[in-house]
Amino acid sequence: MKYKRIFTIVIDSLGIGAMEDAAMYGDEGSDTLGHIDEKMESFHIPNLRKLGLANLHPLKHVARIEEPIGLYTRLKEQSAGKDTMSGHWEMMGLRIQKPFQTFSENGFPKELIAELEKRTGRHIIGNKAASGTEILKELGERELKYNELIVYTSADSVLQICGHEEYMGLDTLYEYCRIARELTMEPKWRVGRVIARPYIGKDAHSFQRTSNRHDYALKPFGKTALNVLCEAGYDVIGIGKIRDIFDGEGIREAYTSKSSIEGMDQTIVLAQKDFCGLCFVNLVDFDAKWGHRRDPLGYGKELEAFDCKLGELLQVLKDDDLLMICADHGNDPTFKGSDHTREYVPLLLYAKHFNHTGRLRDGDSFALIGATIVDNFGLTMPKGTIGTSILKEL
Template identity: 55%
Template sequence: MKYKRIFLIVIDSVGVGELPDADKFNDLGANTIANLAKETGGIHLPVLESFGYGNLTEIQGVKPVQQPRANTTKMMEISNGKDTMTGHWEIMGIKTVKPFKTFTDSGFPQDLIEKIEELSSRKVIGNKSASGTEILKELGPEQEKTGALIVYTSADSVLQIAAHEEVIPLKELYDICEKVRELTLDEKWRVGRIIARPYLGSETDGYKRTTNRHDYALSPTSKTVLDILAENNYDVISVGKIKDIFNGSGITDHYGIKSNHDGMNKVMMLTEKEFTGLNFTNLVDFDALYGHRRDSQGYKEAMEEFDRDLGQLITKLRDDDLLMVTADHGNDPTHHGTDHTREYVPLFIYNHKLKGSFLDISKTFADIGQTIADNFGLSGTEIGTSLLNDLK
């Protein structure tokens, strides 16, 4: 074991430019960080600049450096997809060949809707691809008055159920989502995630989703590095939606979060905790609040907040801590539509004693998982190459 604790942070959706196969995903020209910086007149990221962020792609306001403080590169995705589960699962050693089912164009089949109505004893409204905020404007009043379930999807493999917390209690909503998860294990309806989307508010004042979201994901299709760590008695502490993404598999402890900033505070809290193993964190606001809503200014401000938090975090790290920062896909707020984008993702690997360098481009996100397994003297999964010996 070279490092006692590894802190892996996923800055959800912060891509660094189109992948070579971006045309197959209708994502030519996508570059999340570069395009949002350009659209907002530049971005101030001094910590990430010192890590070599500006060397990965041209970012207005972030200069390239000759000597990065971190070991820095970008990574390619080999899985067939550009969604949350595909990206996170690949990070931990799973190559997804068959993409999860999507129902973007036509909504969910009528026989599935009828079964949801039957198991919930509630009417379903919506059943289309929609923005989570826009569908509340459209159907929130009807849902609040009738107690129906707002069912909707997106370009992701998701079935989302929205309900007013004062109309349908959280316990009931969660119970419905659990039953729908079981229902959609059937191959013809096999979506990646069922998401409970509770909200509050009124037609007069507007509706707003609460932090009581809950995801019900498929279990990973094979063993991941998280499982390998847990089986060998290492700690695997998740922060944010990591536990949901892996359906709890390989997770030994978990902390929920209310925002990116809260998530970083949880990570900083964990630097004071004695553990041996991995802290795996997802910061979802970049994606959920700004990428999908095509809010470049909000995305910029969230990135600048993260950079400030990152600066505080690295002062709390010990000599035997390793920090890794990456992403799971892109979500260019200047791109067409509201979908994720098929992009390279950054990788920054930092330790106080490392000088820093620019690494070769990783051919798969799974290099992260293999590096973690290698650090703890464990055999990893079938894909990926450890970068541990390349760190300078």
């Protein structure tokens, strides 16, 4: 064991430029980080800079650093797709050969909607791709007045159901989502996630979503690096929506987060406790609040806030800790539409006693992350997974 603890933090959607196959996804020219930087009047991310982010991806407002304290590289995705599940599953060794189904163009099929209405006893409204906040403004009052059910999707492979915490109740909303998850296990309707979207408020002007969101995800189709660690007795701690993404598979302990800042606070607290294994963190606000809503300034400010928390984390890391900062896909807030973007992602690595720092060769898959983690603990990746460890280079 080279490192006792590994902290893997996913800045959800922080792409660093279009992959060579981006045109197949309509994403040529996308560059999440680069275009955010261009839109900012100033961009203050000193800790990410120290780790080498501006060396990896030249930026207008952030200068390269001559002596970075970290190692850095970029990774490309082998899986077919550009969503949260394919990105995270690939990190832990699973290559998705067929993209998860999306229904963003025409909504869900009539047959699925009819069955969901029958099982829930409510008339369904919405059934289109939409922003979660905008659809509440449009249909929230009607849902409450007529006891209907808002169902919608996005560019991701998701079916989302809105429910008012007081008038519908969380238990009822969660039950409707379990019904939808059962129905969408059918191959013709299969989506990656069913998401409960609870909200509060009295009218369109006051509606706001709460932190009681719950994801009902597909289980990974095979064992991952997380299963290997768990079965060997190591701690695997998920923060944010990690547990939901893997449907609990390979997770020993999990904490939900109300925001990306809270997720970092939880990570900092955990770093001051004793454990042996992996802390796996997803910071979703970058994607959900700023990427999909096409707000580059909001995204940039969130990165600055993250950088402050990163400085706090660096102060409490121990001599035998390894920090890995990465992303799961792109979501260029200056790009057309509101979809994720097919981009390379960064991998920034830091430990107090690296023998050298600087640029590493590009990784051929996100699975480099899981393979390196498993290798660190003297274990072997499951049969059928992908990924090559770079432990010897750290």
